Amino acid sequence: MVNKESLYLNIGFSLWALTVLIICILVFIAPLTHTVVPVYHEAVERWGASKSLYTDTANYRYFYFPQFALIFSPFHCVPMPFSDILWRIFEAGLLVTGMWKMVKLLPSSDKESFFLCMSLVVLTPCIGAMRNGQANVLFAALMVYSIVALAQSRWWPAAVFMIFSLAVKPIGLVLILLAVIVYPLTIWRLVIGLCIFLLLPFLFADSSYVFSQYQQSLSYLLSSSLTAEYRFSDLNGLLRSLGIGLTGTVSQSIRIIAGILFAGLWWKGSKQMSEPERSFLLLGLTGSYLMLFNPMTEGNSYVIVAPSIAYYAIYYLKDKVNPKLGWSLVFMGLSIGLLPELLRPFVNYLGLWWHPLMMIFFLIFLSYKSLVSSPSEKKIQATQVSGY
Numbered sequence: 001m002v003n004k005e006s007l008y009l010n011i012g013f014s015l016w017a018l019t020v021l022i023i024c025i026l027v028f029i030a031p032l033t034h035t036v037v038p039v040y041h042e043a044v045e046r047w048g049a050s051k052s053l054y055t056d057t058a059n060y061r062y063f064y065f066p067q068f069a070l071i072f073s074p075f076h077c078v079p080m081p082f083s084d085i086l087w088r089i090f091e092a093g094l095l096v097t098g099m100w101k102m103v104k105l106l107p108s109s110d111k112e113s114f115f116l117c118m119s120l121v122v123l124t125p126c127i128g129a130m131r132n133g134q135a136n137v138l139f140a141a142l143m144v145y146s147i148v149a150l151a152q153s154r155w156w157p158a159a160v161f162m163i164f165s166l167a168v169k170p171i172g173l174v175l176i177l178l179a180v181i182v183y184p185l186t187i188w189r190l191v192i193g194l195c196i197f198l199l200l201p202f203l204f205a206d207s208s209y210v211f212s213q214y215q216q217s218l219s220y221l222l223s224s225s226l227t228a229e230y231r232f233s234d235l236n237g238l239l240r241s242l243g244i245g246l247t248g249t250v251s252q253s254i255r256i257i258a259g260i261l262f263a264g265l266w267w268k269g270s271k272q273m274s275e276p277e278r279s280f281l282l283l284g285l286t287g288s289y290l291m292l293f294n295p296m297t298e299g300n301s302y303v304i305v306a307p308s309i310a311y312y313a314i315y316y317l318k319d320k321v322n323p324k325l326g327w328s329l330v331f332m333g334l335s336i337g338l339l340p341e342l343l344r345p346f347v348n349y350l351g352l353w354w355h356p357l358m359m360i361f362f363l364i365f366l367s368y369k370s371l372v373s374s375p376s377e378k379k380i381q382a383t384q385v386s387g388y
Helices: 004-029 037-048 067-076 082-104 111-132 136-151 155-168 172-182 184-203 207-224 235-241 248-271 277-293 299-303 306-318 323-342 350-371 375-386
Strands: none
Touching (some): 004 082, 004 111, 037 082, 067 155, 067 184, 082 136, 111 299, 111 323, 136 172, 136 306, 155 172, 155 184, 172 277, 235 350, 248 350, 277 299, 277 350, 299 323, 299 350
C-alpha cells in the first residue's frame, strides 16, 4: 500500500513527466515551431566551421559565451527532432531533481507534499520556456543545484555548478559575485574552475579563432546590454510602459548601483540566517536582480526565479507563519505564467510590465525578510535549526 508521502511525491513527479511528455509530442509533430533550439544547432555548426558565433541574421542571435556551443554539441549529434526532445528532457530533469534536492534540505517531515505544492507553482512559469527549449530552464536548474551545494558546504560542487551556469548564460556571473561575499571558501575553487572554463575551448578549436570569439562575445554582449527595445520584461520594460524608459548608459549605471545594494542586502540578510535559509535567500535575490536588471529579460526568463517564489509561498502556507503572504506569493507565481496568456486577447504587452511589477513586490518581501524577521518566524527558524 502506498503511503501518503510517497503518493504526494509520485504525483509531483508525474505532473512534471506528463507536462514534459506533452511538450515532447508537440516538438515531435512540429519541431520548428515555438523553438529557439535551431539557434543552438547553428552555433555548433558555426563553431565546427570556425565561423563567427556573433553574426546576427534574421533567425540567429547568439547571446552566450562560446562554451555554450560545446555544451550543446552532444545534442547536436543526435538527429532532429530527437535532439530537441532530449534537450528539453535534460533541462526539465535537472530542474525537477534540483527542486527535490532543495526540498530535502528542509527539516520538516512533509517534504513530499512540499515538493508537490512547489511543483504546482513552478510549472506555469516553466511551460513556455520548456516548450521553446530555452536555456533558461537549464540555467534555473543549475542555480538551484548551486544553492543546494552551498547550503551543504559542498564547495567544489557549488563552484562547478556556478561555472556551468556561467557557461549556459553569461548572467551566471551575478550568482558567482554574490556567492563569494558570504561563502569565501568557494573563491579559490572558482578561480581554478574559471581558468578551466576559459581554457577549455582551446582544446576544440584553433587558438586564434577562440581568441576572436572571446573578443566578439564581450563586444556583442556589451552592446546587447544597451538595448532599448520594447520587448523585454525587466525594470526598464515597466518604465517604458509608463513612457519613462531609461537610455542604455543610464540603465547600465542603475544596474551597477542596484548590484551594490543587492550585495549589501545579501550580506545583511545572511548574517541573521542559518542554512538552508541563507542559500535560499541567495537564490531569491539573484533571481530578482536578474529579472529586474538584466536588460534582455523575457517573459520566459521568469522560470529562473520561479523556484524561489514557490519555495517561500509554500513555506508561509505550510508553517502558517503568514498564510495571506503565502497565498499572495502563490498568486505571484501563477500570474507570471498564466495572466499574460489569459489576457492576451484583451491587453497587449501585459507581461512587459506585469512581470517586473511582481518582481518589485517579491524584492520588497525579500528585503523585509533580510532586514526584519517577525517573532513567530524567528521561533520557527529556531525550531528548524534545532531539528538538524
